[in-house]
Amino acid sequence: MSAQILVSSADGVCEIRLNRPEKRNAITLSMYEALCAALAQAQADATVRAVLFSGEGAGFTAGNDLNDFLGGLKFSGDNPILRLLRALATFGKPLLAAVHGQTVGIGTTLLLHCDLVVAARTTMFSMPFVALGLVPEAASSLLLPRLVGQQRAAELLLLGKPFDAATAHTLGLVNRVVEDAELLGTARALARSVAAQPPEALLAARRLLRGDPAQVLARIDEEAKVFGERLESEEFRAAARAVLTRGRAG
Numbered sequence: 001m002s003a004q005i006l007v008s009s010a011d012g013v014c015e016i017r018l019n020r021p022e023k024r025n026a027i028t029l030s031m032y033e034a035l036c037a038a039l040a041q042a043q044a045d046a047t048v049r050a051v052l053f054s055g056e057g058a059g060f061t062a063g064n065d066l067n068d069f070l071g072g073l074k075f076s077g078d079n080p081i082l083r084l085l086r087a088l089a090t091f092g093k094p095l096l097a098a099v100h101g102q103t104v105g106i107g108t109t110l111l112l113h114c115d116l117v118v119a120a121r122t123t124m125f126s127m128p129f130v131a132l133g134l135v136p137e138a139a140s141s142l143l144l145p146r147l148v149g150q151q152r153a154a155e156l157l158l159l160g161k162p163f164d165a166a167t168a169h170t171l172g173l174v175n176r177v178v179e180d181a182e183l184l185g186t187a188r189a190l191a192r193s194v195a196a197q198p199p200e201a202l203l204a205a206r207r208l209l210r211g212d213p214a215q216v217l218a219r220i221d222e223e224a225k226v227f228g229e230r231l232e233s234e235e236f237r238a239a240a241r242a243v244l245t246r247g248r249a250g
Contacts, residue, residue: 005034006056007041012049012195013188014042021057024102026065029073032080039087049195049202050094052187053110059101060123066132066240075228081106082224085138088113089216094194094206098187099123100180109138111173112147115206116194118187119165120180125173128160132243133235135226139219147172 006017016038018025027035042048055061064081075081088095088110097111100120108125111117129136136144136157145153148171156163165177178186194202230236 004028004031005038007038009045009048011192012047013052013191014038014045014048014050015052015054015188015191016042018053018055018061023065024059024062025055025057025107026062027106028065029068029080032084036080036083036087039084039091043092048093049197049199050096050191051091052191053095053097053114054184054187055098055100055107057101060097060099060103061105061107062102063105063107066244069231070237070240070244073231075224075231081137082220085220085224086217089139089213089220092203092207094202096187096191096194098183099125099174100183105129106138108173109136109140109144112138112140112143115209116190117174118176118178118183118190119168119174120183121165121177122180123165123168123177124162125164125168126160126162127157130158131160132239133233133237134230135223137220137223137227139216139223141223142216142219 004018004020006019008015008017016035018027018031020026020028020031039051042051073079091113094116095114096116096118097114098118099107099111100123103123103125105127108127127136127140135141140157144157147153148156152171155161165174168174169177176186176190
């Protein structure tokens with residue numbers, strides 16, 4: 001597994017940890033490959049009853065590494081990003097996340113595929129797709145309105161403004177908000193509690209809660225087609241260059 005994706009297992013829980021803190025855990029294509037492999041391994045391992053996502057350093061993730069997107073990435077077919085999104089939508093075991101600090105783009109939309117989410121009080125969420133000249137991904141254009149209602153979803157996705165952990169809790173995006181120092185302990189304990197449930201009943205209950213993933217998968221593909229078109233637009237390229245320039249200046 002990539003050193004930028006750390007995987008460990010204990011007490012029936014597989015923890016998948018983003019480990020690129022020097023770049024605010026911005027996710028590269030190779031990291032997506034490693035995430036896909038980690039999920040496949042967790043799905044195949046009968047001793048794993050639940051998966052917990054977390055992040056090293058000051059924040060969960062700054063989202064996608066825009067350098068990959070500016071490098072001519074084709075957002076279709078066997079792209080590792082799309083493979084991960086489809087894996088999340090079809091994963092058979094409970095997914096949990098522990099998030100803190102900057103939680104941007106895919107860092108937030110990934111949570112729509114999780115069953116339980118614990119957020120540190122200082123977490124700041126954002127989905128700045130439109131501001132980057134892009135469109136939502138990970139079926140968020142379907143799942144977010146289901147969760148928070150059409151108008152709130154429109155505000156979050158069209159304006160892309162950051163919102164804090166308390167707001168995320170009110171919206172139903174996270175289950176619990178805790179102090180930063182308590183984040184991992186709380187999330188790991190919650191994951192162990194999930195993993196300790198009767199396994200067959202646990203998986204059956206989750207299947208009923210999640211429902212048929214066909215509509216989610218169809219929306220992932222629908223979004224991906226438009227997202228790929230937007231990657232080739234000058235709107236996106238100008239916005240991405242501006243973000244990267246600000247990052248270098250900072």
